[in-house]
Amino acid sequence: xxxxxxxxxPLQILLYVNGIYYIFYFLxxxxxxxxxxxxxxxPDDFLAPDLAVLFLMAILEVPRLYLGFKGxxxxxxxxxxxxxxxxxxxxxxxxxLLLWQTYxxxxxxxxxAVLLSAYGLESGLKVTAIAAFVS
Amino acid sequence: MTAGLxxxxxxxxxxxxxxxxxxxxxxxxxxASLRGSPRRGGGDEGARGRLKEPHTPxxxxxxxxxxxxxxxxxxxxxxxRERGSPFPSCPARxxxxxxxxxxxxxxxxxxxxxxxxxxxxxxxxxxxxxxPAAEPADARDAAQARVYSAPAPVTDVARLCVCDLxxxxxxxxCCCDPDCSAEDFSLxxxxxVPLVIGDSxxxxxxxxxxxxxxxxxxxxxxxxxxxxxxxSIFCIHATNYKQALxxxxxxxxxxxxxDQLLDKFGGATFSAEPDTWNLDTDAQNPPExxxxxRYEYGVPVQTEDAFLRLPSPVVSSWCSDANPAGFLxxxxxxxxxxxxxxxxxxxxxxxxxxxxNSSILAVPKSSQMxxxxxxxxxxxxxxxxxxLLSSSDVLRxxxxxxxLCINAVFGVNYHxxxxxxGEIIEAAAAFVLGxxxxxxxxxxxxxxISFTQENTQPVPLSGNPGxxxxxxxxxxxxxxxxxxxxSSNKHSQLTILxxxxxxxxxxxxxxxxxxxxxxxxxxxxxxxxxxxxxxQPLAQTLLDVLKGQSFxxxxxxxxxxxxxxxxxxxPITQLHISEQEPTGGENEAGNAEISWKxxxxxxxxxxxxxxxxxxxxxxxxxxLSYGSGQHSSCQIPxxxxxxxxxxKYGSLVNPQARIVNVTATITTTTLKQLPSGRExxxxxxxxxxxxxxxxxxxxxxxxWPTINIKLPFDFFYxxx
Numbered sequence: 001x002x003x004x005x006x007x008x009x010p011l012q013i014l015l016y017v018n019g020i021y022y023i024f025y026f027l028x029x030x031x032x033x034x035x036x037x038x039x040x041x042x043p044d045d046f047l048a049p050d051l052a053v054l055f056l057m058a059i060l061e062v063p064r065l066y067l068g069f070k071g072x073x074x075x076x077x078x079x080x081x082x083x084x085x086x087x088x089x090x091x092x093x094x095x096x097l098l099l100w101q102t103y104x105x106x107x108x109x110x111x112x113a114v115l116l117s118a119y120g121l122e123s124g125l126k127v128t129a130i131a132a133f134v135s
Numbered sequence: 136m137t138a139g140l141x142x143x144x145x146x147x148x149x150x151x152x153x154x155x156x157x158x159x160x161x162x163x164x165x166x167a168s169l170r171g172s173p174r175r176g177g178g179d180e181g182a183r184g185r186l187k188e189p190h191t192p193x194x195x196x197x198x199x200x201x202x203x204x205x206x207x208x209x210x211x212x213x214x215x216r217e218r219g220s221p222f223p224s225c226p227a228r229x230x231x232x233x234x235x236x237x238x239x240x241x242x243x244x245x246x247x248x249x250x251x252x253x254x255x256x257x258x259x260x261x262x263x264x265x266x267p268a269a270e271p272a273d274a275r276d277a278a279q280a281r282v283y284s285a286p287a288p289v290t291d292v293a294r295l296c297v298c299d300l301x302x303x304x305x306x307x308x309c310c311c312d313p314d315c316s317a318e319d320f321s322l323x324x325x326x327x328v329p330l331v332i333g334d335s336x337x338x339x340x341x342x343x344x345x346x347x348x349x350x351x352x353x354x355x356x357x358x359x360x361x362x363x364x365x366x367s368i369f370c371i372h373a374t375n376y377k378q379a380l381x382x383x384x385x386x387x388x389x390x391x392x393x394d395q396l397l398d399k400f401g402g403a404t405f406s407a408e409p410d411t412w413n414l415d416t417d418a419q420n421p422p423e424x425x426x427x428x429r430y431e432y433g434v435p436v437q438t439e440d441a442f443l444r445l446p447s448p449v450v451s452s453w454c455s456d457a458n459p460a461g462f463l464x465x466x467x468x469x470x471x472x473x474x475x476x477x478x479x480x481x482x483x484x485x486x487x488x489x490x491x492n493s494s495i496l497a498v499p500k501s502s503q504m505x506x507x508x509x510x511x512x513x514x515x516x517x518x519x520x521x522x523l524l525s526s527s528d529v530l531r532x533x534x535x536x537x538x539l540c541i542n543a544v545f546g547v548n549y550h551x552x553x554x555x556x557g558e559i560i561e562a563a564a565a566f567v568l569g570x571x572x573x574x575x576x577x578x579x580x581x582x583x584i585s586f587t588q589e590n591t592q593p594v595p596l597s598g599n600p601g602x603x604x605x606x607x608x609x610x611x612x613x614x615x616x617x618x619x620x621x622s623s624n625k626h627s628q629l630t631i632l633x634x635x636x637x638x639x640x641x642x643x644x645x646x647x648x649x650x651x652x653x654x655x656x657x658x659x660x661x662x663x664x665x666x667x668x669x670x671q672p673l674a675q676t677l678l679d680v681l682k683g684q685s686f687x688x689x690x691x692x693x694x695x696x697x698x699x700x701x702x703x704x705x706p707i708t709q710l711h712i713s714e715q716e717p718t719g720g721e722n723e724a725g726n727a728e729i730s731w732k733x734x735x736x737x738x739x740x741x742x743x744x745x746x747x748x749x750x751x752x753x754x755x756x757x758x759l760s761y762g763s764g765q766h767s768s769c770q771i772p773x774x775x776x777x778x779x780x781x782x783k784y785g786s787l788v789n790p791q792a793r794i795v796n797v798t799a800t801i802t803t804t805t806l807k808q809l810p811s812g813r814e815x816x817x818x819x820x821x822x823x824x825x826x827x828x829x830x831x832x833x834x835x836x837x838x839w840p841t842i843n844i845k846l847p848f849d850f851f852y853x854x855x
């Protein structure tokens with residue numbers, strides 16, 4: 001029954017896919033950092049920030065996705081707004097991993113590009129959903 | 136920090152340099168110190184391509200500006216970089232635009248502006264400590280404390296050439312050699328270095344390709360700079376770590392950082408803590424700067440057009456003019472040059488101008504010139520006799536005179552004076568000019584170069600302070616009232632006859648051997664006496680043969696005796712002994728005792744006292760006659776014996792050799808007249824003997840300590 005349902009189905013699909021993709025992304029990026037530290041010269045001063053960013057992003061992702069799900073399903077704008085705020089933080093960290101990592105491999109570029117596009121799409125859908133919930 | 140612990144818990148994450156595991160493509164040259172091309176902002180090309188901050192305030196934004204489209208072809212073909220880019224002067228960086236465009240499309244315009252604002256104004260990551268600043272290296276001055284490190288590596292692919300080994304000459308089959316001209320390239324068969332690339336792990340980098348086009352006539356070299364693309368998904372797209380692809384230049388110890396380096400590396404193990412890894416990159420000098428502002432040992436001495444050439448034999452004995460003289464490398468070479476009298480004035484290597492016309496640069500790559508002055512000119516006649524010319528400022532060029540080519544250069548002796556900072560201040564050349572006759576097709580030229588530091592004495596010491604075994608004994612003359620004068624050639628101060636292969640005393644060309652301390656030597660020659668020889672000239676000639684042209688008067692007692700300390704020099708005592716010939720003749724000289732007995736018999740026969748005295752005087756004077764033997768029969772010198780008495784001087788553990796006494800004994804013998812037509816052969820010898828007359832050392836001990844006890848005067852009070 002579409003008319004009384006304000007929850008956004010595309011947003012839900014995207015959040016679900018995002019969750020799965022993020023697990024894959026996290027494991028792949030971690031594996032690539034380990035690979036880079038073995039193959040290239042990766043001193044601790046440079047390795048620590050990169051790993052910190054990755055873990056921070058993982059920590060941010062969990063509440064972000066949870067709040068996104070909850071807000072979309074309960075049609076409440078507060079969790080969705082909070083999720084949008086956390087998305088901004090995730091975007092920043094993603095851009096860091098894309099541009100300012102010590103070694104940016106081509107695979108890094110691809111993964112982060114996909115993630116960034118997913119975030120962007122999500123943000124747009126969230127804003128639309130908030131607009132729908134509020135009005 | 137805890138992050139570090141986390142890292143170590145993950146296992147295997149430490150900043151050690153592991154060798155990259157990638158297969159080597161065949162026949163390509165990888166330079167480990169070459170930096171790749173990505174992440175350059177502001178069009179910084181060339182050897183000093185440093186990674187700049189992501190947010191440089193230049194005209195080029197830090198993101199890519201064109202759509203890469205499909206992945207480029209995975210081959211080393213020419214890839215066009217400009218595909219409708221709005222910033223044609225900025226280097227391309229593929230891959231980022233579609234993300235931004237997607238992000239911008241998805242969000243409403245307000246949010247899009249917000250996103251763009253965030254991304255554009257994001258401050259540089261403060262997470263990383265001590266990101267090196269992006270100032271160009273030439274802004275760093277000596278105002279800061281300078282950290283010395285090895286010179287920065289050449290990073291420009293077009294300039295790097297590892298097969299260019301010969302200086303100012305074309306290397307064979309080396310296509311990247313800048314000294315090669317088009318004619319040289321036409322003689323090559325293949326290129327020994329076909330490809331010069333940086334680290335091939337980068338996604339896109341510059342490569343210099345050298346190849347020979349053998350189809351063309353004549354063959355020509357093709358030089359292309361292309362973009363080489365790595366198709367692997369794990370190629371390095373960008374790197375924010377400056378030393379990622381470089382071998383680290385080690386820090387050169389100086390007075391300032393020596394302690395810190397010793398702390399870090401002085402122990403049995405040293406940690407890989409990157410505390411100081413960022414420091415030395417700040418002070419790297421750009422390679423184009425004047426870092427060699429002085430000559431160093433072995434560096435070719437530069438002149439205004441090329442290098443100071445010292446012709447020397449290469450492969451065969453023929454002279455090759457391509458041997459540069461190295462700084463502080465004393466060389467002496469001899470080589471053969473083919474000449475002809477007809478082309479006397481056209482052969483450049485025979486003229487003085489060829490050796491002095493280009494002036495020497497005082498320091499490399501500078502414009503300060505040092506002219507080569509002519510120090511002296513010695514003219515050698517056809518028979519080999521040399522005369523020193525009094526005026527050496529007139530330039531004598533070769534010319535043909537009476538079917539001879541005169542003023543041809545037979546030898547050049549360069550003498551370069553330098554300062555202790557490696558700067559050349561003076562250059563002088565001494566020439567030997569000679570004459571070439573019509574029949575000669577080749578002459579032997581000899582060249583020598585020697586370097587002395589300014590304000591140092593040119594005569595090297597033979598020991599400090601005592602003589603060192605094997606070094607020449609120093610000797611000289613003392614003219615009236617002044618110090619000792621020595622010959623500057625340390626091997627010709629005290630010499631003895633040098634035996635030649637012909638063993639003929641009169642044909643000996645004056646070959647002398649230096650007297651080396653501690654080495655007993657004996658040499659000689661054979662003298663053929665014919666009836667027609669006159670005694671006096673023969674005696675004088677033999678004296679010259681034995682003693683040489685300039686027999687010194689004083690010998691230095693220590694190896695480092697100064698010329699002005701006359702008392703440090705030992706005079707040479709000269710003795711003459713005349714000996715009796717073993718076969719026949721009257722028993723004139725010889726045993727003084729026998730003749731004394733005869734005298735007694737004479738006196739007993741009551742010969743007058745006057746006659747007796749006269750006879751005595753004659754015998755005595757014959758026995759100890761100084762100068763020439765003025766006797767009715769001839770006295771010729773047959774042997775010279777130099778006896779050097781030396782002693783050990785100084786401390787017990789490190790005794791120094793000191794010459795105490797030098798005696799030169801000339802033994803003469805009578806020359807009997809020969810019947811005409813007959814000839815005799817007499818051996819002539821000269822010898823040097825070193826005798827150690829040091830008395831055994833007595834160790835001396837310190838005196839017993841004296842015990843000074845002074846009792847007060849009323850010590851024994853009740854009894855005194």
